[in-house]
Amino acid sequence: MDKLDVLIIGGGISGLASAWWLARSGLSVEVWEANKRPGGKIMSTSQDGYLTERAASMVLNFRPEVAELVRGAGLESSKTARLPAAEARRYLLHQGSLKALPMRLGAMVASPLWSLRGKLRLLAEPFIFSSGRADEPVSEFITRRLGHEILEKAMEPFIAGTLAADAEQTSAAAVMPRLAELERRYGSIGAGILVNRVLCRRTACTTETFSFRGGMSALVEVLSKSPGVNMRTGHSAEELVREGDGWQIAAVTPRGQRTVSAHHVIVATPAPAAAALVASSDKYLAELLRGIGYARLAVVHTGLARDSVGHPLDGTGFLAPKGESAILTGNMWMSTLFPDRAPPGKILLTSYLGGARAPQVADWDDSHLADEVLATLRPLIGLKTDPEMVRIDRHHEALPLYHGAYQARMQAIAARLQHIPGLHLEANYRGGVSVRDRLVCGHAVANHILGTRRWESVERKRSEKTGMSGENAVYPIDSISHALE
Ligand SMILES: Cc1cc2nc3c(=O)[nH]c(=O)nc-3n(C[C@H](O)[C@H](O)[C@H](O)COP(=O)(O)OP(=O)(O)OC[C@H]3O[C@@H](n4cnc5c(N)ncnc54)[C@H](O)[C@@H]3O)c2cc1C
Structure with missing residues (x-):
């Protein structure tokens, strides 16, 4: 033996x-x-010149161990960089259309996405006490610290779109440990971010997002x-x-x-x-x-001619808050992120359906899933024709729920x-x-x-x-x- x-x-x-x-x-x-x-x-799959990902499509890294493994495994030269962060707009489905999410404080103050009341509520953040609860749900943590609008229009879609989870059941300390830690250490997320920004500049922390050729x-x-x-x-x-x-x-x-x-x-x-x-x-x-528990997910990849879409697709894609009742939790513009994902003149869009929000959707048959995705995308990105490539991946145990x-x-x-x-x-x-x-x-x-x-x-x-x-x-x-x- x-x-x-x-x-x-x-x-x-x-x-x-x-x-x-x-x-x-x-x-x-x-x-x-x-x-x-x-x-x-x-699992990456090549189909009709498109490169699709069944699960992870990229690595968002800020840890030295990851850089060491990539280098040590001889993968450094195979890395493909994502669209630069400054050009990577993030969109949100808001009242039936796509709105760019403000990424800087100034843009956030001016953004029509949040009401004046919601913006004023943010100012109260440094004065909010900790709840002291070990497994406080994301919905309560964010509402308590940042107000309901931030939960509704930023965190809930983020949790559903990236973790396939339910913000009302997900442990904040488990899925956003850095925010929870900022509250624990500094008593305020805002104050903690300010302190960390200064420290990060000094220690030259770098964040990069990448995939690999193939x-x-x-x-x-x-x-x-x-x-x-x-x-x-x-x-x-x-x-x-x-x-x-x-x-x-x-x-x-x-x-x-x-x-x-x-x-x-x-x-x-x-x-x-x-x-x-x-x-x-x-x-x-x-x-x-x-x-x-685990979330079930369906991943629908659609390959299209670039000129069949009116939207500039100038970003990473969009997330859909629960309140918008969209069938997708998110749609990623893969070929904008990584141009090698689609042949020249073509685009690859990947949609995520199901998760804790609507697990039954992940079991729809292929044509039902594709029809619903296209019906959702048509008005949002000005889609004029049918896709030339559709591929559907399904996961029975997509992601564990940190509920x-x-x-x-x-x-x-x-x-x-x-x-x-x-x-x-x-x-x-x-x-x-x-x-x-x-x-x-x-x-x-x-x-x-x-x-x-x-x-x-x-x-x-x-x-x-x-x-x-x-x-x-x-x-x-x-x-x-x-x-x-
Ligand atoms: C749709 C989707 C999109 C995602 N996007 C991203 C992303 O963009 N970026 C990111 O960082 N992460 C992303 N993730 C998360 C990431 O892909 C997964 O968390 C990760 O790949 C899981 O890896 P794992 O090894 O823990 O589990 P798994 O990949 O599930 O591997 C477990 C393995 O164990 C094997 N196994 C089970 N039982 C046995 C047994 N008895 N004997 C031998 N083998 C067994 C299984 O066959 C399987 O191969 C995404 C996930 C999904 C589902």
Whole structure:
């Protein structure tokens, strides 16, 4: 039976990122992916000269770990930059037409999107007290701090459009940790932003948004073929059993059953699959995982001749607030963002439907979905003809919903894991759904494992000397690094 340092179950970006960081440190790593190809939700497809993305279409990065991985994996020269931020207008569907969202304070004050009352309400923000609630919903957090209009016209469409979630149920601290942190540290979002602006200038924080030539699949392909990352597709993990100081894991593969043992197992699957795998080790942990809900989504890509659309399409696309009763949550102008997404003289528009706002819509049949998308787009962007390309992607478990007592659930999961040495849960229901967050969390779990292994070898030497075993002791990462210093 093969003996590995780390087995990773799930070959989406979470699993692949963890594998890349671990393999780079010289550990023996295998990644098991149930499907025939790595990448999980991420998949770029070329169709009739258009390049569509099934899930993530870009990385918005401000973290050094991400830059390091992109460079280290040899992907720097494959990066394609998004339309510069200054040219990237964001539109909002407002009273039946598209209005550019003001991105600067001056433009916001002058914007007709907000009433005078709404603007005056913003001025009160520094004087609002914290609620002190751990899992305050986005709707309450934003209304309390910034007023109802900001919720209605900015945050609700943002939460529905980018996370497929419901602002009334989503934990603010979980999905907008930076805003929640500003309130906690400075007592005000506005004051915190001012302070951070000054600090950011000093530390030269940079934010960039990019994809890759050939789309986001380039990232998962390169990671899955990186030295030391042993990718095994068609391996569906079925059983996870604690054995000695490690784990024995069985999979169904095209060649029959395969069993390996590993010191550490990273379960990088969606929560329901993770629940099934951990149930025999910890029923309560499985229960916590089963309680995480997912949004269903349909993604409709339409390819059109540029001259069939009257709108200049001079931005990233638009979001649709709940109150507008549009069938879409958002529409992205992919070929404006990345010109290589459509052939010359053509455009690619991608619409998102379903999510927590209207889950049943994601189940409509293809022609119903396409008809509704076109009926919505026609008056908004002056669409005159039918598309020459339509492609529809569907996700049954598109995105985990950070709904309800999310922070409390995550704390309970972390507490259970403290008692199961060598088991790690690493997927987009923990620590953020974005590709950036997945790469950063992969780095963190790899560091955790490396720290644990160093501590284990110190402990092994100690027990060899003293004859005392520390097998079942669990040390948090902070104590490990302190112990090593
Ligand atoms: C429509 C859409 C648009 C998005 N747009 C963006 C964007 O523009 N930018 C951005 O940063 N993020 C975006 N995201 C989010 C991002 O794409 C996802 O959060 C991320 O790709 C999820 O990666 P993951 O590895 O955690 O999960 P997954 O991609 O779901 O991977 C999990 C893998 O585990 C495998 N698996 C499950 N069970 C088993 C088993 N028993 N044995 C072996 N393998 C198993 C699955 O087959 C799957 O491949 C978007 C998401 C969606 C749905």
